[in-house]
Amino acid sequence: xxxxxxxxxxELVSLLPRLRRFGRxxxxxRQDADDLVQMALExxxxxxxxxxxxxxxxxxxxxxxxxxxxxxxxxxxxxxRVFAPEEAGEHVGVSTTEAQIDALAVRKAMxxxxxxxxxxxxxxxxxxxxYREAAExxxxxxxxxxxxxxxxxxxxxxxxxxxxxxxxxxxxx
Amino acid sequence: MRxxxxxxxxYVDGELDAAxxxxxxxxxxxxxxxxxRIERQRALRHAVHAxxxxxxxxxxxxxxxxxxxxxxxxxxxxxxxxRNSRANRFAWLRHWTWFEWGSMTASLAIGVLAGGxxxxxxxxxxxxxxxxxxxxxxxxxxxxxxxxxxALSEQLAATQAPGAPVKVGLSFVSRSGEYCRxxxxxxxxxxxxxxxxxxxxxxxxxxxxxxxxxxxxxRGEFRTAAAGTPPVVMRALDERxxxxxxxxNTELEAQRRGWVR
Numbered sequence: 001x002x003x004x005x006x007x008x009x010x011e012l013v014s015l016l017p018r019l020r021r022f023g024r025x026x027x028x029x030r031q032d033a034d035d036l037v038q039m040a041l042e043x044x045x046x047x048x049x050x051x052x053x054x055x056x057x058x059x060x061x062x063x064x065x066x067x068x069x070x071x072x073x074x075x076x077x078x079x080x081r082v083f084a085p086e087e088a089g090e091h092v093g094v095s096t097t098e099a100q101i102d103a104l105a106v107r108k109a110m111x112x113x114x115x116x117x118x119x120x121x122x123x124x125x126x127x128x129x130x131y132r133e134a135a136e137x138x139x140x141x142x143x144x145x146x147x148x149x150x151x152x153x154x155x156x157x158x159x160x161x162x163x164x165x166x167x168x169x170x171x172x173x
Numbered sequence: 174m175r176x177x178x179x180x181x182x183x184y185v186d187g188e189l190d191a192a193x194x195x196x197x198x199x200x201x202x203x204x205x206x207x208x209x210r211i212e213r214q215r216a217l218r219h220a221v222h223a224x225x226x227x228x229x230x231x232x233x234x235x236x237x238x239x240x241x242x243x244x245x246x247x248x249x250x251x252x253x254x255x256r257n258s259r260a261n262r263f264a265w266l267r268h269w270t271w272f273e274w275g276s277m278t279a280s281l282a283i284g285v286l287a288g289g290x291x292x293x294x295x296x297x298x299x300x301x302x303x304x305x306x307x308x309x310x311x312x313x314x315x316x317x318x319x320x321x322x323x324a325l326s327e328q329l330a331a332t333q334a335p336g337a338p339v340k341v342g343l344s345f346v347s348r349s350g351e352y353c354r355x356x357x358x359x360x361x362x363x364x365x366x367x368x369x370x371x372x373x374x375x376x377x378x379x380x381x382x383x384x385x386x387x388x389x390x391x392r393g394e395f396r397t398a399a400a401g402t403p404p405v406v407m408r409a410l411d412e413r414x415x416x417x418x419x420x421x422n423t424e425l426e427a428q429r430r431g432w433v434r
Contacts, residue, residue: 021228
């Protein structure tokens with residue numbers, strides 16, 4: 001292994017937790033997310049020369065993951081007639097705390113977004129990417145990203161109801 | 174001053190220019206409705222972020238760690254699906270042994286088969302109750318015979334018997350204009366289950382691919398009635414399909430025409 005490869009791999013290892021989180025956010029499924037990370041790693045390792053040094057490795061990996069996931073969704077839509085919907089692997093176990101109940105509600109609400117909205121939310125709200133970087137990952141203008149975010153948020157709010165503490169804060173006073 | 178929702182979103186995302194942010198900060202001190210609207214955006218951002226935060230603390234799966242760090246032994250890397258990144262798709266693929274015949278690779282693939290245990294598996298599983306092999310193989314590739322050929326020609330996905338030895342799955346028209354059908358054979362035992370893809374040409378069913386489930390027969394988590402088709406077969410379908418799969422009516426119509434277009 002060359003020094004450059006060692007460095008590249010060390011960086012991959014350090015990014016793994018975030019790749020898994022992003023995968024979980026866009027797929028909503030633990031197994032799919034880890035498989036997606038695995039495929040993205042394989043692709044990143046075989047196409048390392050395509051990564052422009054200086055650009056963020058994390059963004060490049062997110063881009064690979066979202067491309068692979070969109071391909072997979074496309075393929076699955078053709079298989080809908082054979083494959084039963086996946087079990088929602090996230091929903092096993094009994095939620096006890098309020099935080100877990102909230103998380104369950106959020107995951108369900110995320111499942112109702114379309115794929116573009118979901119990926120936009122995952123990049124900005126989950127991964128905390130700046131708009132510019134998220135738009136680069138998606139290969140879309142910033143305006144497209146922000147309108148996806150706005151629609152996604154409206155829908156999440158509508159599904160989840162009011163998450164803000166509403167104690168006494170009425171608009172009309 | 175009324176701020177639009179997308180401005181407030183940008184505010185909680187930290188994406189506003191300094192002047193607009195200052196204007197909002199100033200308005201916040203007297204505008205209670207604005208405070209509520211911002212708090213709502215903030216709460217949503219926080220809730221979504223917090224939902225996935227715990228993933229960072231989960232133990233890292235060994236396979237991802239090994240792959241990223243390069244710790245996978247060379248011998249493992251050159252076996253199975255690791256050689257073919259397109260084949261290495263999603264968990265269930267890893268449970269299948271598969272082999273594929275194409276016009277170019279036919280002789281090679283059969284050579285490999287003849288040299289390995291898979292031919293025995295094929296022989297065993299494609300044999301129709303001792304009446305001989307369910308396929309013939311020559312320079313033109315592998316073609317279905319016997320009960321397999323009959324099922325492919327006659328059975329309809331919607332009406333086939335639950336216990337039928339051969340189950341047809343999806344039917345479709347390939348890019349080269351042939352009718353193709355996926356199928357599975359439930360044999361159980363050590364050999365597990367076989368699935369494949371056959372395309373109609375020259376009055377015969379040419380086997381494009383056969384896959385074997387090498388998991389124990391009792392593990393059937395995704396084996397619902399409709400979902401028995403091996404993933405590699407689905408992948409082969411994805412690569413060949415023109416348009417979408419046939420529905421019950423067009424399948425029946427194709428069957429009545431003898432799978433000739």
